[in-house]
Amino acid sequence: MSKILVVTSGKGGVGKTTSTAALGAALAQSNHKVAVVDFDVGLRNLDLVMGAERRVVYDLINVANGDTKLHQALIRDKRVDTLHLLAASQTRDKDALTEEGVRRVIDELRERFDWIVCDSPAGIERGATLAMRYADVAVVVANPEISSVRDSDRIIGLLDAKTERAERGERMEKHLLLTRYDAGRAARGEMLHVDDVLEILSIPLIGIIPESEDVLRASNVGSPVTLHTTTSAPARAYMDAARRLCGIDVPMDIPADKKGLLVRLFGRRAA
């Protein structure tokens, strides 16, 4: 059965697109058929992070409006066969998206893929609400700082109110992905601690991605970090998160490059 996963956060710049690419690639690497969909119409980035910017012909808006067939718009990843990208349009804006159009695209994607990973734009307006509209699972990306956490809290409220699943009275599965985490700085009180964030947001933790230059390096060469440097700390953290999304029980830790900094956080689950 296919699952629609939305990667969202409210705040911009916390790592939604990076996480969408990394999680999408990690799921595809474990032989799931995956489509990553960029909902950031007008400010598309996912094609760059996936290294597919030079192969975009058709985009989400074209498919939603029925101008083209889905298979013509899907871009197959050159590194992983089971990974596909549906890019956003850069020349249009969010008003070009309609609820009906998005539903048609999602329904069609459901038939062909195990996971459909939707990269939400920042904010709480049309683009963001349509990205989450048909989701079954949400990954809420937050940085360990208060403004990001408060925006994430707002998004969690919207996930419980504005999604189709919530409107049907069903439970919306939500997971917290804490990105750009620096255990040392958290210990010194320079950023929020994992426990503080979990206490505020009270949703289960799916992964902690350490702050790392590997993430930026991978983005710059157009590769999801899970494909670029598979042994790096952030890549391992994303792969563990992807396994947890599939329901596999993986002990929670903060992967670190230096041994001895490894902070184990076994069995950390919030309400």
Added chain:
Amino acid sequence: MTESSSSHIRFRGRSFPVLAIEPDAPIDGWIEKLDACLERSPAFFARKAIVIDVSKLALERDEVVGLVDRLSERRVRVMGLTGVEPSWACDELPPILLSGRAYAADEDPGAAAQQPALTPQERTAFAEIGAALRAEKPALAESVDAERRHNAPLIVEAPVRSGQSIFHPGGDVIVVGSVASGADVIAGGSIHVYGAVRGRVMAGSYGETRARIFCRKMEAELVAVGGFYMTADEIRADLRGRAVHAFLQDETIKIVKLD
């Protein structure tokens, strides 16, 4: 016992009898009848508090905006609108009123609400114009009255998220979870939070000065009781993060540790 001072800006819920007019379909025909009435007594609506009740009409928002405009042209000053979705609230429409109660013409609304009653002349006039406009009976909308409300508490069994607003004028609000930064809880009665309060909590918002706020962890942005409020800056540092209750004493909010 610890206490802090509060700012003295008062707000309070009060109820007033107002004239609610109920247009009937078709609107054009009704406006004609209204014009006929106004011709007979042009000053009837002058300087009166008028509420439009469109609950019996299935109108679109634009049509309601049009109706309000047409009434304004006839110098009917509309102070409120009832019978529409609360989500319609916008700058083009008058404030939207909820939970109005109707009174028969011969009933004395003032006695019930402990407000000055209408003068007999006014009541006769209301009855007259009501009949003229073919309303079944003149209705007087009444807003919330703190003394009369003995409603059940509202129990919220989930965290109140940033941007959400819990509004329960009828009584206590009990939250099993936390109230996030950027969330509001507004209650006619007391507020109990079995978690941390990081947002704004307003108890006794209809002037009930005996209302209290209880919480497991006080980190609120704003605390208000019975119309008196206190911002985060005014809450003493040693109370932050503690289990406390807040109440009003001599028009000052007192916050006291529970443990």
